[in-house]
Structure formats: C-alpha cells, structure tokens
Amino acid sequence: MNGGEGRTAEGRGVLRLEKVRIALGSRLLVALDAAIGPGEVLTLMGPSGSGKSSLLAFIAGFLDPVFAASGSVTLGGTDLLSLPPERRNIGLLFQDALLFPHMSVGGNLAFALRRERARDAATRQRLVEAALVEAGLSGMAERDPATLSGGQQSRVALMRVLLAEPGALLLDEPFSRLDAELRQQIREFVFMEARKRQLPVLMVTHDPSDAEAAGGRVVELGA
Secondary structure: OOOOOOOOOOOOOOEEEEEEEEEEOOEEEEEEEEEEOOOOEEEEEOOOOOOHHHHHHHHHOOOOOOOEEEEEEEEOOEEHHHOOHHHOOEEEEOOOOOOOOOOOHHHHHHHOOOOOOOOOHHHHHHHHHHHHHHOOOOOOOOOOHHHOOHHHHHHHHHHHHHHOOOOEEEEEOOOOOOOHHHHHHHHHHHHHHHHHOOOOEEEEEOOHHHHHHHOOEEEEOOO
8 A cells, every 4th residue: 555545535634433343152251342533542451361452463364263253444444444554554563562673773773664655765764864863772783683672673763664654553562571661762762753753543443551651541341
C-alpha cells in the first residue's frame, strides 16, 4: 500500500474496528467496537490469555487459524482484512526490539525505507541519520545493535517502524522488559512520536501505568 492509500473518506486515517469478535473454541475472548482517531491511543488491558495480542494479530493479518475471528477493520476507510499483511500499512512494536543482528543500526533503519522514497544511497543515509538524530542516537549508524542498551534498542525499533510510514501503530506491551525509569522515558518517546505523526495507536498491556501514560481511553478485556 502506498502512502496515499487508506486515507479516503475518513481523512488522515481513523482505525475503526466494528463488531470484532475473536473466539477460541466456545470461549469468546474479544468483543470490541472502537474508532481510534489520528494521534489517539486506545489501551486494551487484561490478564494473559484474555485475547489482547490475538486482537493485534487479527488487525495485522497473522492471527493463528486456531482462533475464529469476524468483524470489520478499516484504516482511513480502507478494508484491511481484504489485504495481505504486507499491504495493511500497520506498524508493530513488541516486547523485544527484534533488531536484525546481522545488520548495523543504520542497516536496520534503512531496511524499513520505502523504495520510492529512498532510491539512492545518499538519500537513504540522510533519512537514517535524521531518524537517529530524532531518537537521540546521532552517530550510531555503524554500531552493532547488540552493543546498544535496552532503551537505545527500543528507540531504534520505533524509528525503524516509523521510517516505513505506517498508517497506524500497534503496541504489544513494548515497555514490559524495561526498568521503571527507562520505561517512563521510552513510553513518552513512543507516544510523542505517534502523536507528532498523527497515528492512531492501539496498545495492549497489563500495566495500569502504561494506560495512565497513554492518556486515552481504556478497555478492559476478560473483566
């Protein structure tokens, strides 16, 4: 999907979930209707096994077929469920940074760039350096990701997602492995960047402090 798709009648990209239901056998895990506007954060809370991560997998297009799912998911008016995962224009952040160990920090970031946006090496380098400056990691393009701290890896992971120019952002407990002080810093950075780019954000967590930091609506699953 190119940068202009998915922004039709609903403008800059409302992520809309209508009558979304996810079940495992006879057990209904998720029943959700929600609309997340640009720059908004909707937080889903609930214990392990309540269907939080399954909902993100359904939106992104890789839900395990053992689950039964139904409903409508649109982004800016475009039906995401009719598209393969790679064309849904969805960015995901997980508990682990999942940086490619065989690539440098700069290589990880360049990997995410759209071909039509960065056709030559000079443009790729400029965009990578700009992303590093924004993340407070200037001059680290040649570093091995394994040499970065946990917080630095989290920042690189976010910038890699953002360089792909997603239309929405899904957060699967991306702060859970960070200590308390670092967790607060990275949360602020993630939410600031998402709002700056006016991305609808759906976050799942079991930590009330994540929901408080997000400052948006909260939905309890499995309650």
